[in-house]
Amino acid sequence: MKKSIMALGSLLVLGAAAHAQKVEFEEYNLDNGLHVILQQDKSAPVTVTSVMYHVGSKDEQTDRTGFAHFFEHLLFEGTDNIKRGEWFKIVTANGGNNNANTTDDRTYYYEVFPSNNVELGLWMEAERMWHPVINQIGVDTQNEVVKEEKRMRYDNSPYGQLMQEIKKGLFKTHPYRWTTIGSMDHLDAATLAEFQAFNKKFYVPNNAVLTVAGDFDKAQVKKWVEQYYGHIPKGAAVTRTKIEEAPITQTIHATFEDPNIQLPMIVAAYRTPAMSTRDARVLDLISSVLSGGKSSRMYKKIVDEDKKAMQIGAGSYSEEDYGTYFVYGIPMPGHTPQEILADADAEVVKIQTELISEREFQKLKNEVENQYVNSNASVEGVASNLSTFYLLYGDTNLINTEVEIYRTITREEIRDVAKKYLNPNQRLILDYVPAKDKAQN
Known part of the structure; x- marks a missing residue:
């Protein structure tokens, strides 16, 4: 309902609606500020482990656009305990799949595993949060990946720059005026220290929500959450000031x-x-x-x-x-x-x-x-x-x-x-x- 409303025939709709179930969940905070949501559903033997960080393209500097989307890629490079290039191999070898996406407002990572591998998903996302390896090799590699994505999806795609031009026209001061993928010149100009500082500022437990949904033992998952996330240091508070746009009064x-x-x-x-x-x-x-x-x-x-x-x-x-x-x-x-x-x-x-x-x-x-x-x-x-x-x-x-x-x-x-x-x-x-x-x- 937050994007577009889908349409089906009335009979099908009313039949489905009659079987809609209330989503039961539990939520709480760790001492380091990480918000945790647990939603138990034993109807299928799968579990999703996800972390959503409150960082998107609107949190970037005007001369360093594209950082949030870049980190969507960069934080798959590896951690202290997951070697470079091994992330996706670990996931597929254990019967899972994973992905990530970025918007103007947030970045979202998730793994879907068979329910007997829920601990693995929790450990991997904790590794991403606490031990990411951010070095020049990873930055250079992902820089080329992002450039290719921009060429394919935006620069060389019919009508691919439509949203860019809409955003540029509607927003004059708010960071929504640039696209999530940002400027390649800005990424090229950024130093390794700037990437590391961006990570330290935003990818911290008190700027994130950990959600576990599916088939799992709640008491056991709570223990693992504390074990893998409880010791991660709280980051400095992320402060935001909403930038107000003047009303549009003429075409x-x-x-x-x-x-x-x-x-x-x-x-x-x-x-x-x-x-x-x-x-x-x-x-x-x-x-x-x-x-x-x-x-x-x-x-x-x-x-x-x-x-x-x-x-x-x-x-x-x-x-x-x-x-x-x-x-x-x-x-x-x-x-x-x-x-x-x-x-x-x-x-x-x-x-x-x-x-x-x-x-x-x-x-x-x-x-x-x-x-x-x-x-x-x-x-x-x-x-x-x-x-x-x-x-x-x-x-x-x-x-x-x-x-x-x-x-x-x-x-x-x-x-x-x-x-x-x-x-x-x-x-x-x-x-x-x-x-x-x-x-x-």
Whole structure:
């Protein structure tokens, strides 16, 4: 529900919702400030061990962007007790899998093991936290890995720089204005001492949450948690000051030329409130009505009926300090991006001035119930949700209660919140066009 609302048929949804189970969990703090969440589920013989650190790209310096994402890679290099190149071998040799990901707000590592290897997962994440080896060999190796990732996913991918340009347009002072992958020039310029200082500041127990979910003996896991994590020294308190953006009061216009595309795209992007607010959740529902898949208003009108757009879609990206909602469209031959924008705006005006129908409203409710069930359908999803709700929302039990917030949203709120945030003078209009030598004639 924090990103986009998924849709399935009402009967399937209501049947699944009837079997939704409350997620039972226990949480406590170690003396060093590490927050621990234990969620026991013996329905399958697997266990997830995860650590989420409260560090993302928004915690970087303006001349050292990309550090948090770089550390997502760097902290797999090895530890005092895990030799370089051995991390993934250990995981696969013991029947597990693992991964990590970084956002503007946090970095998340996890291992999934058969339940008889839960101790191994706990030990490995403790090693990552307490004994990482951060040396020049690892920095140089991962520098090349990250550069290749940037080339593949951003620089050489069609429309790959879209989010970069949206963020740059919507945020002028907040660190959300740069991408998570950051600047390669900044990474090249950084010294080994700077990487080591970043690790010492952020990858500490009092800036993290350890979540264990799945099939395990709770008393035994508590002993292992104390054994492997209890002695790790507490770091200096991480202090943050939220950087406030001035409200957008007139349309921002921007153009970007992408050498990897042949068809132009028009984008309308709006800065929205923090993920923890009620308005952010209302905007989730609005985005579903307007542009959530092929049954949405914009797709049916602009793509199916009028056949003006080859593609139309949207993204709703909620974050700790602010969110972003954007609509994008690629025109059919013979039509212009401005036509698509005008038609999209007309759909926004409708939702700002008319209550959505009872039928649409019921469909939204069904989608909310379905997303609630699906988000907690796997042990991996439960672990991630518990960590996120604790770290970024400040309320772990939202894993059970957030759906109640969505259930109380009214049709009137949908209309009023659309009026509040989705106005022409509050947005970025981005013409995302082919480089001049790539444009179709």
